[in-house]
Amino acid sequence: MIRKIKIKGYRTHKDLTVEPNRKFNLIVGANESGKSTLMEAVTLALTGRINGRSVAEELNPHWFNTSLVEEFIRKRISGVPVSFPEILIEVTFEDLPELQALCGAVNSHFPTAACPGVTMRISPDPECATELEEWVKSPTPLLPVEYYRYDWRSFADRELATRPKVLATAVINSQTVRSSSGIDYHLRHILGDQLEAAERAQISLEYRRVKASMSQTALNAVNTRMSSVHSTLHSRPITLAMDQSARTSWEGVVTPHVDDLPLSMSGLGQQSAIKISLAMNRHAGSARFVMIEEPENHLTHTSLVTLLSRIESLAGEQQQLFVTTHSSFVLNRLGLDALLLMGNDVAAKLSMLDSETVKYFKKLPGYDTLRIVLANKIALVEGPSDEIVFERIFRDTYGKRPMECGIDVLSMRGLSLARGLELCAALNKPGIALRDNDGIDPGELRESVDRWLKKDERELFVGEVAHGRTLEPQLIHHSGEPLLRDVLGIAAQADLLKWMTREKTEAALRISTSSKKIVPPAYMLEAVRFAHG
Template sequence: MQIRLSEIQLKNFKSFEDLTISPNNSFNIIIGENSAGKSTIFEGIHLWEKCYEAFILASRKGFYKVRNSTSRYVNYQELDFLRLTSDNDLFFHSGRTRNAEITVTLCVDGEQFNLGFKISRPTSISNAFFRIQPIEQNQFSSFAEKIVADGKTLDEAIFIYQTRPVAGVLQYEPYLNDAQVTKKIQKGISHEVLRNKIIAKRESIEQLEEAITKILDKTVKFDLPPKTRARTDEFVSIKVTIGAGKKQDLHLQGSGFLQIVEILSTIEFLDAPLKLLLVDEPDSHIHTKLQSNLISHLRSILDNQFFIISHNDQFVTNAGEGEVFFLSEEAKADKQLIPIEHRSFDTIKRALGGVILSLEHLNQAKHIAFVEGNDDAEYLKAINVKLKDITEVSGCLSDVSFFPLRGKDNILQKVEYNKRTLTSILRGKTWNVIFDRDFSTNEVDSELKRQIQGKRCNPFSHTGYCVESVLFSDIIILKRFIYTFVDYLPEADVNRRVDTILHDSILQPISDIHSDLNQTVESRFNGQKRNRPEFSNLEYADVMRSWTIDGNFQTALVMSKPFISLFVTKLEESLGRSLFIRTSNDDEEISSKLFLAYIEFLNDINDLYPSLRELFVQLEVLVEADEQQEQEGQEGQEGQAA
């Protein structure tokens, strides 16, 4: 029996109002800009799987039958693969009566089955569970009959697995049976059973060795323990030899090798008519030279269906016809995601500009600066242009090559991998890591910087929740800037309005633990904490305490983009006019427009925020204030002598 996923439809689900995806039967690469919704597609597939499992009867040969008045449920707390701060975030159009719909069309030996679920939240309680109902009950019944007639159970028919970046594996891995290994894979911690997956298929170990050898272009040999060791030993011991290197334990191998073994061993271990493998950013731990080899091998595996998310042009270059899907705003507006033609690849590459830096640019740069996203780099470049007009600069930002990390999640792993990759071809560079502070306390921020310094990089965190929050790190400069929008009013009146809005709309309510504003921030913190190792021992109470230093509230530390947007809209209400033209009141757009307006306002070096000056000193565009005064003094003495 062969099962393939032939269509996915997401309605009112997170960032998608209505999107239909038409994948091919074997290999699919989804690319697009940051925040386009690529990972949301994977989340939709995982949520559909949860609903599917919840509807299987105990006999495993049929589905629960429900009426309009009855439902099955999935626990909100069990959906940790969904990036949500509250259950309302699941819906594109939020509201008590709204439903999300996720329909997966499966092709079973040529016959189509539309297996869709309606998902809703309860009206009386938040963040507890979601109600789920089948859209077409008869489709589920027909599908069950088809599967059972082939001698299989419903839980054996479909296996969905998502690979995640593997930085390392357990040093000591206990022996487990196949059922225990399968459960670990389903929980998304497959790397914890890597050795067990390998020994489970010892009869085909030569095939695994051959595949990895072909990908690495180096001979790979596994030294497996005898079968009898499972009865006498507690832990699995596997040695590996790569090329002419010495034999070492599996956990001592590099992250790129482990990522490849993790993917291939899982594929080999799983056995189901539909093996759906979701691969999120395989380029994050695998060297560029090996990526095309990995793609070629995955494409050659016939009994699996792959979905790959990537920001890397290498995957586009090596893709075949009908394998690349470009998720854009246009695709969302058209409500369908279909494969792009091969001749469109150049257009896609231009749309993804900045993700891959050319070797020539990197080679010419003096500084390599890892940043969270492209916006950070564009802001700094715009400030650099203004600095050349208003003060003497000691260097140029063209000597800096920015490398986007696509967020702060697992930043240490990203920095380590990308620096290791780049240093293999680059020498004599100064490495910088520029990141947002967000919920970090001084202690957390200092510890993260210490660890980054341990990787021989110069860290810099913005003095505020995000780079745009820097505007609120010096209220005097902020007021001078705001006054330029309404210089027809008395300056004292404008200053008073700024103070009042900051106090009444933000500082006072956020300090009250019972306020809606404070609870919203707490939910956002809890949502971030799940994906941020540096926050593992941090509590929200610690974050709140960090907002006040020596009795002074540090406004910039709480000014996330929603709060910047709130400040701007409240100020505009008070002034009776808009500060700047924009297309919407989206938090991202307002924050960006305000920061860009500040850059235009810069006409005096004294209006440059101290933290931004510190960053440009670190990047050797500006000199230290004391050093600049010394230079000016020397120039004055030379002028008098002349």
């Protein structure tokens, strides 16, 4: 199994290190957090191919991290002799007997350690040094990859020309299930793994026999007629025969069918489900690594339940799964234990958090956890009334809702703000937390979460004790009773604080929809300004 993944300079990842779970890895993250890039990089290192094509065929300037390229060009223009950008993808495996052929100490581990692994490096070709230096005199944002080479090696420093059998990898992307002549590259390999060597040989021989018989049947009359046409230099007749070369082997024409229809004509959800089932079938045995992108795509809820059940039942001890998803249902079904949270060149596992926090988040609905992970910036508040009032103050201040500015306001509904901040810190995610003081000095409350706060990125905001223990007295203190009674429609004889405390959500909704603005509590206004940036 894969023990560590290191990616440097590849697309969105400047420098990423991931230590995946041994069996299930549910990869979750915001858009552009690098989930698909991680899957792509691992596939590249394991197979030497991408999208079914070799590195040499697919290599292009957009593989290189744009910020690293820009930094290189800027330094070279200013006269700093820095090296050309490179790409490094390094995959380290567990020290298993079947992987000993890949074992060695030629890797980036520090201190030096001998273990099984593979490295894909894309770097300038030394033979093209002159051309590269000529190019850099007038550079463009796109590197001249024509002068680059790729080097695919094991940690034993042996060059790899084809994928080692022990690294058999199945790739299923439900977003782009491609079919060329009814069967794509990855499915061809998956199907090939279902056949024994003797079966493959028998099919190949039979296919050759069928092609050869065509010369004696359908092509015979044509060849007889053409034999009378003397059009060649030496007056030898032209005949037609079936191509027997490797490019016309049976794998290219034998296609899977479902209910007597070619698989390529099935729905995309059906294609994806079949590929996943075939890849994970224990008979195949060799699909050690299975990469699945967003299995929820193209599937109804019922079909997704069936597929996830199949994944659970087929998953073997000798298989490692990597699954990207935006579905809280997939997350809940396959387990928070398997969660791998992507963000800002960081891949955090829940196991990296405090053990009590891990237990805590297992009890949370998956949707809340996903919202923290997927938000560009998060505002954690204690309850629905805080959420509603915060959004109104934000809209009054900036003319937009927080979500329009990339800020997700999440009510923890009485759950721990400290746990949420710890998760944000593990993801290096910017955000704020708002809470009532409950009669405790704000400085004391801050001390309990200070380890997860970060200057100008994550901050805790608490109402002053002198202005009330909770949100409602804070609102009354800053806006004054007359204005609040007018906004809320509360008669003069009613106890305003008692009503607001009893009808927390109703009060917040009336504030939110009122044509009149309230005077915001100081700590909330500070939080709004901090969140906006």
